[in-house]
Amino acid sequence: MGLQQPKKKKKKKRNAVYDWLGYAALRAGLVILHLFPIRWNLRFACLLGRLMWKHYHRGRIRALDNLRAAFPQRDPSWHEETGKRSFQQIVMLVMDIFFTPRLAVKERWRDYARLINIERVKWMMQEKQGLLMATGHYGNFEIIGYMLGQWGFNVYSIARPLDNPFINTYLYGIRQRKGQKIIDKFGASDQMEQLAKEGATLCFIADQDAGRKGLFVDFFGRKASWRFIMICPLR
Secondary structure, X not given: OOOOXXXXXXXXXXXXXXXXXXXXXXXXXXXHHOOOOHHHHHHHHHHHHHHHHHHOHHHHHHHHHHHHHHOOOOOHHHHHHHHHHHHHHHHHHHHHHHHHHHHOOOOOHHHOOOOOOXXXXXXXXXXXXXXXXXXXXXXXXXXXXXXXXXXXXOEEEEEOOOOOHHHHHHHHXXXXXXXXXXXXXXXXXXXXXXXXXXXXXXXXXXOOOOHHHOEEEEEOOEEEEXXXXXXXXXX
């Protein structure tokens, strides 16, 4: 007798009215935020990050557990401060995303981004050799695809769609405004090989939990699930 497969949780049906109200609240909040300079909004984001650290208990416990496992030689005060700063960075990133079209323009992109050792990669993209770009949730990873699209490169980014379809459409509009194309995470593997053969550049975040479908490996003394993606051949 075979092993019984775990039952998949049924996806909760979303309420379109609540989703639209959430989207409307977001847009109203952005109107207010855009009345102020970006630096003021980043300070506000840091305040929200501190409040998250104080009140989002489950996230704080998870962050501290991970920091202790990764940096056991550090003292508890360092773990606490680093965790709090990571929460602030998350909110600052969200603020950055919504201000990107206003700030990351060709005339002054150097005020907000810095490129290091980019020449070889730039020519490989220009010659349509087919590239995979992998990064982690570190810094403003969102700006990479946006800037590459703005410079005219054929770039695709793989992303998980948000649960709220109205906010997801709005966010995708920001991401794709200057030429970057977004591929939904679900079903992306069916398109990736063909895009690579055509010489496109594929960008994705490589440090996400792959869940039960991933390969479990040792990571800082604990098992972590990751997924390896291979596309052949690249030109």
